[in-house]
Amino acid sequence: xxxxxxxxxxxxxxxxxxxxxxxxxxxxxxxxxxxxxxxxxxxxxxxxxxxxxxxxxxxxxxxxxxxxxxxxxxxxxxxxxxxxxxxxxxxxxxxxxxxxxxxxxxxxxxxxxxxxxxxxxxxxxxxxxxxxxxxxxxxxxxxxxxxxxxxxxxxxxxxxxxxxxxxxxxxxxxxxxxxxxxxxxxxxxxxxxxxxxxxxxxxxxxxxxxxxxxxxxxxxxxxxx
Numbered sequence: 001x002x003x004x005x006x007x008x009x010x011x012x013x014x015x016x017x018x019x020x021x022x023x024x025x026x027x028x029x030x031x032x033x034x035x036x037x038x039x040x041x042x043x044x045x046x047x048x049x050x051x052x053x054x055x056x057x058x059x060x061x062x063x064x065x066x067x068x069x070x071x072x073x074x075x076x077x078x079x080x081x082x083x084x085x086x087x088x089x090x091x092x093x094x095x096x097x098x099x100x101x102x103x104x105x106x107x108x109x110x111x112x113x114x115x116x117x118x119x120x121x122x123x124x125x126x127x128x129x130x131x132x133x134x135x136x137x138x139x140x141x142x143x144x145x146x147x148x149x150x151x152x153x154x155x156x157x158x159x160x161x162x163x164x165x166x167x168x169x170x171x172x173x174x175x176x177x178x179x180x181x182x183x184x185x186x187x188x189x190x191x192x193x194x195x196x197x198x199x200x201x202x203x204x205x206x207x208x209x210x211x212x213x214x215x216x217x218x219x220x221x222x223x224x225x
Contacts, residue, residue, distance in 0.1 A: 015059045019100050020048050026094040027087070035163060043087035059101060061108035064088055068112065082114035131156045147220055158182065158197065168219045 015023075024044045031037045050067060057063055067088065071081045089110050096106035126134065135156070138149045154160055160168075164185060172182050180197040 014057065015051075015095065015100060017048070017052060019095070020044075020051070020091070023091050023094040023098060023100065024048070026098065027090050030090075030094075035161070039083065040087045040090065043084045044091055046084065047088050047091070059092070059095070059109075060105050061112055064092075064109050064112045068115070072115065078115040078117045082117075085112060085114050151220055166220060170219060173219075 024041070027044065028037050028041055031040060047067060050070060051057055051059070051063070064085070068081065068085060071084055089112070092101060092106045092109040095101035096103050135149065135152055138145065138152055140146065140149070151165060154165055154168075155162075168182065168185075172185060174181065174183050176183065182197075
């Protein structure tokens, strides 16, 4: 008779710091966006610091629920807590794929519910009239004022992220179907996202220069340095 196939041994319930660092690196390598990697790295570091602060803690659903209660005790916003929990769930999945955690424990961690959002926006959100007032007050004759006005207009009119705005190049401004748009812009997870221009935005207001520029040049450059 042939030998029976041995089942994988999932005896490790308590993950040590090297195991957590290995899973953290696997999570970060699976993310395509630099912004997502930065947010997940911070969230995982916060969880590891809390997890290693008490000895002999098993990595399971109950521990993640305790961590959620710990985050709630700090008075953090619901979006912040849910973002932290999403990173912990991703960490558990990578631990299970690496053979450091049983699939049952990883599935239990994935079932930990986040904090219910009450449906209101946190922070200061500008209305259309307030955005127009900000643009009106940013008008000026200097080159720096023109650059700042163009950047604010792009943020309000196209909904750019800050990293996307500062990395914008002239070659990405093109006419598609009779309308100006930013094409082939790499967004989250490496996807290409087009950003159409709204009425009132013209590419000539972006460069702030009269002479022709290279197509590889950035649209916005520092002034007065």
